[in-house]
Amino acid sequence: xxxxxxxxxxxxxxxxxxxxxxxxxxxxxxxxxxxxxxxxxxxxxxxxxxxxxxxxxxxxxxxxxxxxxxxxxxxxxxxxxxxxxxxxxxxxxxxxxxxxxxxxxxxxxxxxxxxxxxxxxxxxxxxxxxxxxxxxxxxxxxxxxxxxxxxxxxxxxxxxxxxxxxxxxxxxxxxxxxxxxxxxxxxxxxxxxxxxxxxxxxxxxxxxxxxxxxxxxxxxxxxxxxxxxxxxxxxxxxxxxxxxxxxxxxxxxxxxxxxxxxx
Amino acid sequence: xxxxxxxxxxxxxxxxxxxxxxxxxxxxxxxxxxxxxxxxxxxxxxxxxxxxxxxxxxxxxxxxxxxxxxxxxxxxxxxxxxxxxxxxxxxxxxxxxxxxxxxxxxxxxxxxxxxxxxxxxxxxxxxxxxxxxxxxxxxxxxxxxxxxxxxxxxxxxxxxxxxxxxxxxxxxxxxxxxxxxxxxxxxxxxxxxxxxxxxxxxxxxxxxxxxxxxxxxxxxxxxxxxxxxxxxxxxxxxxxxxxxxxxxxxxxxxx
Ligand SMILES: Nc1ncnc2c1ncn2[C@@H]1O[C@H](COP(=O)(O)OP(=O)(O)OP(=O)(O)O)[C@@H](O)[C@H]1O
Ligand SMILES: [Mg+2]
Numbered sequence: 001x002x003x004x005x006x007x008x009x010x011x012x013x014x015x016x017x018x019x020x021x022x023x024x025x026x027x028x029x030x031x032x033x034x035x036x037x038x039x040x041x042x043x044x045x046x047x048x049x050x051x052x053x054x055x056x057x058x059x060x061x062x063x064x065x066x067x068x069x070x071x072x073x074x075x076x077x078x079x080x081x082x083x084x085x086x087x088x089x090x091x092x093x094x095x096x097x098x099x100x101x102x103x104x105x106x107x108x109x110x111x112x113x114x115x116x117x118x119x120x121x122x123x124x125x126x127x128x129x130x131x132x133x134x135x136x137x138x139x140x141x142x143x144x145x146x147x148x149x150x151x152x153x154x155x156x157x158x159x160x161x162x163x164x165x166x167x168x169x170x171x172x173x174x175x176x177x178x179x180x181x182x183x184x185x186x187x188x189x190x191x192x193x194x195x196x197x198x199x200x201x202x203x204x205x206x207x208x209x210x211x212x213x214x215x216x217x218x219x220x221x222x223x224x225x226x227x228x229x230x231x232x233x234x235x236x237x238x239x240x241x242x243x244x245x246x247x248x249x250x251x252x253x254x255x256x257x258x259x260x261x262x263x
Numbered sequence: 264x265x266x267x268x269x270x271x272x273x274x275x276x277x278x279x280x281x282x283x284x285x286x287x288x289x290x291x292x293x294x295x296x297x298x299x300x301x302x303x304x305x306x307x308x309x310x311x312x313x314x315x316x317x318x319x320x321x322x323x324x325x326x327x328x329x330x331x332x333x334x335x336x337x338x339x340x341x342x343x344x345x346x347x348x349x350x351x352x353x354x355x356x357x358x359x360x361x362x363x364x365x366x367x368x369x370x371x372x373x374x375x376x377x378x379x380x381x382x383x384x385x386x387x388x389x390x391x392x393x394x395x396x397x398x399x400x401x402x403x404x405x406x407x408x409x410x411x412x413x414x415x416x417x418x419x420x421x422x423x424x425x426x427x428x429x430x431x432x433x434x435x436x437x438x439x440x441x442x443x444x445x446x447x448x449x450x451x452x453x454x455x456x457x458x459x460x461x462x463x464x465x466x467x468x469x470x471x472x473x474x475x476x477x478x479x480x481x482x483x484x485x486x487x488x489x490x491x492x493x494x495x496x497x498x499x500x501x502x503x504x505x506x507x508x509x510x511x512x513x514x515x516x517x518x
Contacts, residue, residue, distance in 0.1 A: 154349075156319060156350075157350050157352075161342075176352075256395060
């Protein structure tokens with residue numbers, strides 16, 4: 001009950017700050033200081049968005065972007081999660097991969113787009129690989145930290161109760177590291193989402209939200225760009241708050257393994 | 264319910280600052296179903312000894328056998344309860360925690376659930392089977408830990424100051440509960456404590472350890488009838504005698 005009330009209140013507050021920002025934008029757009037083509041009013045943007053949703057093009061663009069980002073993200077989890085675990089459990093693996101991750105993680109995925117285009121051409125392969133590159137390292141890095149932070153007393157207790165390596169892994173280490181693993185997924189998705197839009201701008205041929213934005217500049221369609229941005233922001237928000245937020249509430253918050261911010 | 268034989272057990276820790284004595288030449292014989300408390304000054308090696316018996320540490324010399332079988336590592340003939348409340352798995356409910364050892368043993372579900380519930384009833388937590396540890400008080404968490412250590416039916420229960428972090432009133436309740444649980448299950452118990460009254464209340468025999476070197480100083484038998492009355496003259500006499508062995512001022516204040 002109180003939890004629900006808190007959530008409603010935080011939603012109202014979030015809505016309010018969005019509303020204030022939108023009102024400010026609208027005031028600037030209507031002031032006549034800038035040409036209307038470059039700074040379309042909110043009603044124009046909304047009607048463009050509705051048109052693009054109605055004829056299905058926006059859904060199709062969003063679908064392609066989601067397909068690419070999820071493909072790359074899932075691949076990154078499949079590789080990054082076991083890699084992080086192996087690094088935490090075997091010093092040799094850690095010694096080999098940790099410097100590699102430290103060196104590669106800070107390189108923005110954007111900087112690799114031209115190179116990947118040379119190697120893999122224009123299309124899905126390049127965009128998925130950019131997403132994969134952006135997401136794998138935070139996934140591996142956080143998993144590594146998580147496994148190392150598993151409380152040794154849990155391992156002792158489980159060992160005393162006769163847990164073998166297999167049970168220790170699935171029933172103690174993975175759940176014990178879960179707060180970090182979920183953080184890793186969040187960071188990985190965030191970077192993947194940023195990466196996919198960038199990659200689509202340059203390396204996608206005719207579909208995707210990033211491509212829409214880049215293509216619209218040819219025709220000075222600022223309203224299309226902004227409509228696509230709204231969709232990008234919305235999907236990103238849904239994943240961050242709803243998908244990962246629910247995952248966190250259903251697991252580590254329910255278990256009391258992370259503190260919940262109040263208010 | 265197995266007897267335990269501890270023979271000439273020693274262990275030193277290697278630290279950057281040199282060798283640190285853990286325990287030196289400890290020998291104790293414990294009968295089946297006996298409740299033995301280990302007391303001694305801080306740093307004398309009580310936890311070290313318990314960890315050796317539990318199989319978490321291998322002794323440098325000497326050996327330990329439980330029911331005639333030598334101890335080589337941890338095993339399901341022993342249940343362990345630590346002082347730290349964090350020993351429970353936060354991602355499992357009380358019932359899930361208690362079921363863990365049974366899962367490892369391969370006990371299938373209707374049976375596993377039944378045994379785990381039974382154990383939680385033993386520690387008076389049947390109403391909290393579905394609670395996660397972070398919703399339980401410290402005392403309740405330690406009771407879950409005791410139920411968890413008993414669930415897979417080890418013959419020996421090893422406890423390292425399980426109630427030390429609780430307030431005095433809760434600790435009294437927990438001691439009474441543990442005495443009841445022991446009476447019902449008849450496990451062989453080795454119980455480490457700092458608390459003289461606790462040792463006199465619970466133990467059949469109290470092993471007094473001395474520091475430097477960490478070894479057995481004396482063993483004191485507590486012959487009081489159970490359930491024990493901590494306010495009786497005999498109880499207080501035992502307490503005084505034990506404090507004497509520990510080198511405390513016998514007519515002075517308890518700690
Ligand atoms: N992991 C370790 N590494 C190095 N030295 C240790 C380690 N654990 C314990 N010691 C040392 O071994 C000695 C015995 O420690 P132990 O923890 O067994 O004492 P204790 O009797 O349980 O003390 P307390 O009553 O304070 O819990 C101490 O001098 C301690 O400093
Ligand atoms: Mg200790």
